[in-house]
Amino acid sequence: MPAGEFRQPSPPLPPPGSEEEEAWVWTQIKSEARRDAEAEPALASYLYSTILSHSSLERSLSFHLGNKLCSSTLLSTLLYDLFLNIFSTDAGLRSATVADLRAARFRDPACVSFSHCLLNYKGFLACQAHRLAHKLWTQSRRPLALALQSRISDVFAVDIHPAAKIGKGILFDHATGVVVGETAVIGNNVSILHHVTLGGTGKFGGDRHPKIGDGVLIGAGATILGNVKIGEGAKIGAGSVVLIDVPPRTTAVGNPARLVGGKEQPTKHEEVPGESMDHTSFMSGWSDYII
Template identity: 60%
Template sequence: MFPVTSRRHFTSSLYILRSSSPHNHVLYSSSSFLPSFISSSSPTKHNNNKQSPPMAACIDTCRTGKPQISRDSNRSLDDESGLRYSNYFRSSGYQSINATTQTKTLHTRPLVEDLDLHPNDDVWAKIRQEAKSDIEREPIVSGYYHASIVSQRSLEAALANTLSVKLSNLNLPSNTLFDLFSGVLEQHPEIVESVKRDLLAVKERDPACVSYLHCFLHFKGFLACQAHRIAHELWTQNRKVLALLIQNRVSEAFAVDFHPGAKIGTGVLLDHATAIVIGETAVVGDNVSILHNVTLGGTGKQGGDRHPKIGDGVLIGAGTCILGNITIGEGAKIGAGSVVLKDVPPRTTAVGNPARLLGGKDNPKRHDKDPGLTMDQTSHISEWSDYVI
C-alpha cells in the first residue's frame, strides 16, 4: 500500500491503483474529471502472482455537497461546454440516502421536464418553474439551482437539503442533518403544509420577495421558521438534545433564536428576521407578521408558563419587546420600538415605552382589518403623536 502522507498523495495513490485494475471501465476514466495534481505517468507495477482488487477513483467533492465548478483544461475560457460540475444528488427517500457523483455539462441538461411532479403540489411546481426561468436568465446559477431545486423530487426533500447545507458545519455533516430533516418532514405532512402557507404569506406580504424560489432559498426568516418546526416536533417527541442542537445552529447561522418548545402557527412572516427571540412557552398564532429585533420573552428567572401568547393576525413592529405571560389579542397591532408588559385587547393598537393603547384604556380605538395581513404600520401615527415634520 502507498504511504498516506497527505490527502493529495492519498487521492493520487487511489487513482493509480484504480487505473491499473482490469475493471477500470466501470467508473469514469477520462482525465478531464480528475484533479489537476494527478500525474499522467504510467501506473506502478503489480505483483503478478496476486491480482489487485478493483478500487474506485477518488474525486474531490465539498463537505456540504455543493456543486464544484471545474474547467476542462483543453478548452478556452469562453467555451461554455468546457464548464463542468460535480454534484451530490440525494434521493428524496428517508431510508436510503446515497451520494452519487454525477458529471454533466452546464446549460445542456434537462431541467424541470425530466422529473415527475405532484399534480396537486402547486407551490412546488411554481418553485421549479421559477428555477428554470432563473437559469435561463442567469446561467451562472445553474449548478446551485440544480442541486437545490431541480434534482429534488419533492418540496420536503428540497427543504431538507437546503436546511442541511446551511446548518451543517465541520462536525455536523449535511448528510446527517438531511437524514434527520427529511425523516421528520415525511412523517409529518402537516409541517409541509405549514411550509407552503408560510411561502404564500411571504410572497403576499413582503414586497421585497420577488419569487417563491427567492424566499425558499434565501430568506433566513422563512428558513429559520421551518427549522424551528422540525425542532419543535423533535422537542414534543422528547428528543430534546437534537431539538436544542438545531436551535443552536439556527441561532448561529441565521441570527434567529426560537426555543424549540415555542408553538408557532401557520402563514407566519418574519420580515428580515435578524435578532428575533422567542421564548420556550411563547405561542404565536396564524397569519402573524413579525419584523426584526423582536423579543417575546420573560420578565425574570421564574420557570413555568412565562412567555407571551400572540393571537391570530397580529402585527409586531421592529424593535418591540413583549415580556411576560401576557396576551396580545387577535388582530392587534404593536408599534415599532414598544415595550409591552400588559395584555393588549383584540384589534387595538399599542405603542410606546411602556406601551399604551390608542384611544385610552377605557375606550381604545379598534380597527377591522388584520394588520398581520395588511402590514399597515403607520396609520395610527397622527392619532398618537403630535410630532410633525
C-alpha cells in the same frame, strides 16, 4: 412577447390549505428556478442542486436546510435524512411551510418569487428549522432539538426555543435578532419584524412568555415580556416595550407601551394587521406630528 407567440396563462392560486396548494407552489418554485437558471448561468448549478434535482418541496427544503445548518460534526447528510423523515410523515408541517411561503411572497414587496423566499429568506428558513426542532422536542428528543436551536441561532441570527409553539402563515421579515422564549405561543398569520423579543421576566420557570394572537403585527425592535396576551389583530409599534395585555384590534406604542385606540373588526381578511403590514394607520388617532 413576440407577435404571434401564445403563452399559456398561469393557473389560479389554489385556496390556502387546500390539497392542491402544495403541488401548485412546488410547480411555481421549479418554474421560477428554471427561469432564473436561464437568465443567470452562474446560478444554474446552485439552482439545480437545491431545487431542480428534487422531486418535492420537502426534499428540496430538507436538502437546503441540511446544507445551511451542517457543521464539521453535524453532517449535512444526517440532517437531510432527519429533516426529510419529519417532513414526509407530518402533513401539518408541509402545510405550514406552504403557508409561510405564501406569507413572504404576498406580504413582502421585496420578495420577488417563491423560490427567492425558499433559497434566500433566512426568516423563512429559521422558521422551518424551528418547526423541525419543535417536532423533535415533542418527541422527547430534546438534546437534538437544542443542538438544532444552537445551529439556527448561529446561522440565521434567530433564536427560538424549540418548545415555543408557532402557527401557520408566519412572516419573520428580515428576522435578525428575533428571540422567542420557551413558553411563547404565536398564532396564525402573524408578521414579526427584526429584533423582536418575546421574552420572560425573572429567573423562575413555568409559563412565563407572551401569547400572540392570530393576525398580529409586531414592529421592528419591539419587546414583549412576561406571560401577557396580545389579542387577535393587534399592532405593536416599532421599539415598543409591552408589559401588559393588549386587547384585540388595538395598537400599543411606546416605552412602556400605551394603548392608542382600537379598531373595528376588519371587513376583509387582507385588512388584518399581520396580513396588511400596515404600521401607521393608527397615527392620526393619537398624534398631531406632521412632516
